Amino acid sequence: MELSAASTTTPKRGWWATFTRGHPHRFDAGLAVLIFLATVGGLLSAHRMGVDAIPPPWTYVTSAVACGALMFRRSHPWPVLVVTAVGYLVVQGFSHDVPPLILAVVTALVTITLAGQRWPAIIAAVVITLCALTIGTVRDAEYWSHPRPVAVAALCALSIAVADAVRNRRAYVAAVEERARRAEESREREASRRVSDERLRIARELHDVLAHHIAVINVQAGVAGHLMDRQPEQAREALDHVRSAARSVLSEMQAVVSVLREPDAGAEPAEPAEPLPGMDRIDDLLDRFRSLGLQIDTVVSGAPTPLPAAVDLVAYRTVQESLTNVGKHAGRAPVIVEFDYRPEVFAVTVTNEPTGPGAVPPSGSATQGGFGLIGMRERVGSIGGRLTAAPTSDGGFVTAVTLPLER
Numbered sequence: 456m457e458l459s460a461a462s463t464t465t466p467k468r469g470w471w472a473t474f475t476r477g478h479p480h481r482f483d484a485g486l487a488v489l490i491f492l493a494t495v496g497g498l499l500s501a502h503r504m505g506v507d508a509i510p511p512p513w514t515y516v517t518s519a520v521a522c523g524a525l526m527f528r529r530s531h532p533w534p535v536l537v538v539t540a541v542g543y544l545v546v547q548g549f550s551h552d553v554p555p556l557i558l559a560v561v562t563a564l565v566t567i568t569l570a571g572q573r574w575p576a577i578i579a580a581v582v583i584t585l586c587a588l589t590i591g592t593v594r595d596a597e598y599w600s601h602p603r604p605v606a607v608a609a610l611c612a613l614s615i616a617v618a619d620a621v622r623n624r625r626a627y628v629a630a631v632e633e634r635a636r637r638a639e640e641s642r643e644r645e646a647s648r649r650v651s652d653e654r655l656r657i658a659r660e661l662h663d664v665l666a667h668h669i670a671v672i673n674v675q676a677g678v679a680g681h682l683m684d685r686q687p688e689q690a691r692e693a694l695d696h697v698r699s700a701a702r703s704v705l706s707e708m709q710a711v712v713s714v715l716r717e718p719d720a721g722a723e724p725a726e727p728a729e730p731l732p733g734m735d736r737i738d739d740l741l742d743r744f745r746s747l748g749l750q751i752d753t754v755v756s757g758a759p760t761p762l763p764a765a766v767d768l769v770a771y772r773t774v775q776e777s778l779t780n781v782g783k784h785a786g787r788a789p790v791i792v793e794f795d796y797r798p799e800v801f802a803v804t805v806t807n808e809p810t811g812p813g814a815v816p817p818s819g820s821a822t823q824g825g826f827g828l829i830g831m832r833e834r835v836g837s838i839g840g841r842l843t844a845a846p847t848s849d850g851g852f853v854t855a856v857t858l859p860l861e862r
Contacts, residue, residue, distance in 0.1 A: 483526050486562065491522040493555035494546065510549040517542045521559050528566045536563035540583050548590055553603050553610075561614040568618035576618075580611035659830040662776075665708065670783050671700040671747055696747065733767035734759075734794075737774060741792070744778045750789040751778070757796030765838045766858045770794075770803050772834060773842075776827050777805035777854045785809075785852065801858045809850035831856075 495518065498510050521542025528535045539559040546554045560583060567576040588604045679693035732740075741751050762770065774792060781790050788808045795802040828844055831854075835842040840858040847853055 479529060480526070483528065487522040487525040487559075490525070490555060490558045490562075491518055493558070494518045494522070497555045498546070498549070510546075514546055514549055517545050518556055521546075521556060525559060525562055528563055532563065532566045532570060536560070536567060536579060539563045540579075540586075544583075544586055544590055547587055553606050557607060557610060561610055564611060565614050565618040568615050569622050571622065573615065573619050576615050580608075580615060584608045584611060655833060659772075659834060662827065662830050665704055668700045668704045670779050672697050672704075674747070674782060675700070731764070731768050732771045733764070734762060734770055737771060740771070740775060740778075744782065747782060748787045749778065749782060750787065752789070752791050754791060754793040755796075756794070759794075759796055762801055763860065766801055766840075766860060769834045769838060769840065769858060770801060770856070773803050773831055773854070773856045774805060776831055780827060780854075781805070781807045781852075788851070799860055801860060802856065803858075804853065804855045806847070806853040807851050 495515060498514065498518075521539045524535045524538040524542075539556075539562070543554065543556045543560050546556050564576050564580055567579070584604065584607050587607050591604065675693040675696040679690040679697065682690040682693065741753065745751055778790065778792075781788065785807045790805065790807045793802070793804040793806075795804070828842075831844075832842050835856055835858065838858060840856060843853075843855045845853065
């Protein structure tokens, strides 16, 4: 998979592009040698055909210097253009034709244009063409009417146009690749964020569904073990609570797993999932905790009204987690649960009195911000609510949540 992904994002290059980009100095050296050989061959052939006189030896030296300067065209493009242009103009003075050395000038102009200096390259080409026309006219009064100056101008113009088109295409390809890279990074960040959010959601659901049942099993199992010999009837009642809580755990775990599990194409349709709990089931929740020995009083302020689905679920989970913490850390201390229906917010407050009999020393869930409170804060924060959880002055504990009804 990684190889295929890499092949789709990396542009394919031919052997020529790979050679020119991977070995730039070798390419420049080969180009310089070819232009020099072509220039020498052109001068010698013109002499053999009787068109030109024998060029002096320093003409070949000048050609060699001009071609050798191409080795530095990438680091010093303007000096290279000056050297190649002067070399070409000198060699042209001994030739009635356009010497192949013009290709060195063209190469220098291409390099400057690819560097993003199109207009300076155009001005330089105009100056070189005018100088070549002037030198040719001085040597031959009718040179200005020959097509050779036009050929020089056309070669310079064509080289600049092609180089500018190549530069624009490279810029376009680089921009497309950059956008693709940023889009890929954005998709990866979004996927990572969604995975993280989903993990947090699953963790909250598992904690909310299982925490209070596991706490019940733990407490009732301890009670049964303590009363097994002295009060077997009460121990049996505690074990009944353990079995009931265990069945609830299995049932709710099956519901959670069925939601998380990928459905098989050939599997039979699953049964409809149980609706998410809300304030319409709050009495059943309170009764379950009362059956475990908690003394719970409820206070309702305002006129009860239907709540938005998100607020309904968060309010239920807040009461569930708060009472679970009371059972684990405050034993059978009396609890007051307050529901306050206001026009713009719905407030839930769970207050327990100081630690009662059967309490377990706090281990972090309630007093030190364990996963229970972390999950509650995340749930409340996800809908723009506010959570306050702190011990009271008399040794109890209060959890207060304010949930907006409209966002």
